[in-house]
């Protein structure tokens with residue numbers, strides 16, 4: 001089924017995202033293996049949880065998920081996006097994300113959130 005998110009995905013930074021089965025409520029969990037790091041920390045798999053709209057009902061469903069970079073740093077990233085299918089049946093996940101870095105005090109909150117985009121295709 002197209003745009004059922006379970007499976008292995010890769011983005012333009014060559015990071016990998018593995019999504020396990022999607023349940024009847026559209027919920028899923030998985031792992032994110034980033035290829036890039038802003039810190040000297042070694043690259044670790046980080047758990048993710050999210051939900052998508054029913055790919056049986058919607059041809060090109062929207063979704064969202066949260067990555068908890070727990071072993072990596074105290075950051076959190078939330079992704080939101082939509083799955084698109086081209087005329088050859090190739091699926092693309094177009095996403096935007098907010099990355100929240102842990103800062104020492106509320107006064108530092110102004111510099112704590114980054115925004116970006118990622119595109120994923122099946123690996």
Ligand SMILES: O=C(O)CCCC[C@@H]1SC[C@H]2[C@@H]1NC(=O)N2C(=O)OCc1ccccc1
Pocket residue numbers: 011013015033034035036037038039069072073074075077099100101118
């Ligand atoms: O799709 C991709 O793979 C690219 C984006 C994912 C990279 C993530 S962002 C959070 C985590 C991972 N790399 C990194 O340095 N992180 C981190 O938390 O570093 C700590 C930090 C966070 C914000 C600012 C400076 C350092």
